[in-house]
Amino acid sequence: MAENTDKMVIDGVELVGIWKEFMPSRILYEDVTTEFLDEVKKLPGGSTIARCYQCGTCTGGCTLPEFVDKFNPRGFINLVRRGHYDILVSDYKDLVWKCVSCNRCTHRCPKGVNTQEVVRAIAKFLEDRKVFGKLTNDEAFDEIFMDEVLTDGRIDEVKIVKDFYSKTGRLKDMMSGDQLSLGFKMFTSGRIKLFGGKIKDWKKVSQRLKEELQ
Amino acid sequence: MKTVLVIGGGVTGLKASHELAQMGYNVSLVEKEDFLGGQVAKHKYYKLAPDMRLVSEVLDPVIKNVESNSNIKVLKHSTITALSGNAPEFKVKIKNSKGEAEETFGAIVVATGFEHFDPTVKQEYGYSRFKDVVTNAEVEELLNPNGPTKGELKRPSDGKIPKKVAIFQCVGSRDKQVGNPYCCRVGCVVSTKQAIEIKEKYPDTEVFVYYMDMRMFGRGWEELYGKAMEEYEVIFTRGRGAEVTLKNEQLSLRAEETIMDRPIQHSVDMIILAAGQAPGDGTIEAAKILGIKQNEYGYLAPKDDFLSPNESSKAGIFIAGADKGPLDVENCIVEGAAVAAKVASSLK
Numbered sequence: 283m284a285e286n287t288d289k290m291v292i293d294g295v296e297l298v299g300i301w302k303e304f305m306p307s308r309i310l311y312e313d314v315t316t317e318f319l320d321e322v323k324k325l326p327g328g329s330t331i332a333r334c335y336q337c338g339t340c341t342g343g344c345t346l347p348e349f350v351d352k353f354n355p356r357g358f359i360n361l362v363r364r365g366h367y368d369i370l371v372s373d374y375k376d377l378v379w380k381c382v383s384c385n386r387c388t389h390r391c392p393k394g395v396n397t398q399e400v401v402r403a404i405a406k407f408l409e410d411r412k413v414f415g416k417l418t419n420d421e422a423f424d425e426i427f428m429d430e431v432l433t434d435g436r437i438d439e440v441k442i443v444k445d446f447y448s449k450t451g452r453l454k455d456m457m458s459g460d461q462l463s464l465g466f467k468m469f470t471s472g473r474i475k476l477f478g479g480k481i482k483d484w485k486k487v488s489q490r491l492k493e494e495l496q
Numbered sequence: 497m498k499t500v501l502v503i504g505g506g507v508t509g510l511k512a513s514h515e516l517a518q519m520g521y522n523v524s525l526v527e528k529e530d531f532l533g534g535q536v537a538k539h540k541y542y543k544l545a546p547d548m549r550l551v552s553e554v555l556d557p558v559i560k561n562v563e564s565n566s567n568i569k570v571l572k573h574s575t576i577t578a579l580s581g582n583a584p585e586f587k588v589k590i591k592n593s594k595g596e597a598e599e600t601f602g603a604i605v606v607a608t609g610f611e612h613f614d615p616t617v618k619q620e621y622g623y624s625r626f627k628d629v630v631t632n633a634e635v636e637e638l639l640n641p642n643g644p645t646k647g648e649l650k651r652p653s654d655g656k657i658p659k660k661v662a663i664f665q666c667v668g669s670r671d672k673q674v675g676n677p678y679c680c681r682v683g684c685v686v687s688t689k690q691a692i693e694i695k696e697k698y699p700d701t702e703v704f705v706y707y708m709d710m711r712m713f714g715r716g717w718e719e720l721y722g723k724a725m726e727e728y729e730v731i732f733t734r735g736r737g738a739e740v741t742l743k744n745e746q747l748s749l750r751a752e753e754t755i756m757d758r759p760i761q762h763s764v765d766m767i768i769l770a771a772g773q774a775p776g777d778g779t780i781e782a783a784k785i786l787g788i789k790q791n792e793y794g795y796l797a798p799k800d801d802f803l804s805p806n807e808s809s810k811a812g813i814f815i816a817g818a819d820k821g822p823l824d825v826e827n828c829i830v831e832g833a834a835v836a837a838k839v840a841s842s843l844k
Contacts, residue, residue: 312763314760319729335721335722360756
């Protein structure tokens with residue numbers, strides 16, 4: 283315990299000779315913790331987070347801010363590292379997922395942080411803590427895409443689009459004129475096929491993949 | 497006249513004396529304390545950044561070189577009191593416990609060094625009010641196996657090993673409030689080094705460094721900074737420590753995390769103030785007695801910072817080391833050798 287040599291308490295407020303103590307505190311955040319940093323570090327891809335020295339090269343060159351305001355890899359790293367979990371959840375939980383994995387940040391990082399992987403790890407960290415309520419469009423798409431890969435080994439575009447709209451409860455939207463004509467154009471130009479082919483003995487691979495993912 | 501007076505028995509003075517003696521000069525080394533090694537020995541520095549080399553590996557040979565050289569007369573517990581005459585024949589009065597004597601020298605080397613900034617002035621940090629707010633020099637002593645705690649980082653209030661340690665950078669440097677607007681040049685690397693030492697010894701203890709910029713310009717310093725972050729998980733927070741108070745009987749610091757625009761309050765067990773360097777009393781006194789120019793902060797001013805960095809404003813009087821401005825041990829030794837060369841070339 284630290285000793286206070288001129289301790290004085292008035293109306294429950296302890297004064298240590300500093301006038302600021304009389305005024306209401308502007309402090310928003312208390313008791314810095316490294317618990318989140320340790321957690322992210324252990325996730326796949328998260329190990330390089332400790333190298334960051336907050337220069338901002340990643341965010342400066344990021345593809346996304348042009349389209350997604352406030353997307354800030356440097357900021358995510360700092361929030362985790364300094365334990366500002368509340369801000370991460372309230373302001374950034376829907377943003378962390380938007381990374382398009384262009385890897386510009388990773389290639390440019392002067393400190394050897396694998397930024398793209400770290401951002402993914404942070405997203406995973408949030409997912410593990412179940413901060414997302416309803417699935418966002420991005421997450422729903424991610425899930426369907428993964429399912430498709432696991433079951434068929436190939437991407438069947440029509441099926442994906444159908445599943446995506448049904449999962450997000452918008453089957454009606456899919457049948458709109460816009461979507462149908464777009465679909466038709468893509469079909470006639472050979473961009474999509476009605477049936478994705480099958481891969482021989484995919485079940486065995488799929489089994490193995492599922493085991494690995496668990 | 498081949499006699500040189502070296503004032504100050506720190507690393508700079510020791511190195512200068514040894515080099516001059518090697519070249520055949522008769523050196524008198526005046527030291528006000530009864531030991532050699534200056535601040536390094538006084539505060540029992542333990543390891544040197546960035547190689548984590550033991551101080552004894554560096555300091556002991558330097559002292560031994562001086563003590564074993566017959567050309568050097570070491571005068572401990574002595575100070576100079578008066579100067580008369582001009583180059584190359586200075587008459588200097590040297591006082592010790594036995595009395596005062598006047599001697600003649602061809603040249604004078606001033607290597608009076610620095611003193612650690614006393615953070616009591618920064619009352620908002622609570623140094624000397626809270627026992628567990630300590631300076632970096634005190635931590636050196638604590639971490640030294642030959643120190644008062646035999647190398648254990650026992651906090652002064654109750655002797656427990658702290659679980660959370662915060663380090664405040666730039667205490668008494670880059671601060672016009674206390675008249676030291678300059679950078680202390682060593683605080684960043686010393687704090688990083690101490691953070692690593694603490695983490696090495698107590699892996700469960702968390703170390704938080706509150707800084708404005710990490711100025712790691714020296715050999716291997718930036719690498720050490722990276723090592724502290726990656727291997728030792730020291731948490732560096734940009735934002736200068738603002739104040740220290742007590743909260744639930746625990747030290748509580750306030751700062752703004754400037755990267756996040758967020759004021760924070762952080763409870764810790766021990767706070768280390770990275771106190772900077774200030775010109776020592778010895779430097780100010782020597783400048784007065786010798787009549788050489790000081791700069792606006794009290795450090796000794798070279799005749800020309802670029803062209804004659806080791807000459808004072810007065811011919812025949814040379815200056816070197818941390819009395820010219822903040823300096824680390826490595827460069828003090830360089831300065832000692834440099835001033836010896838300058839003296840030798842001017843005393844032919």
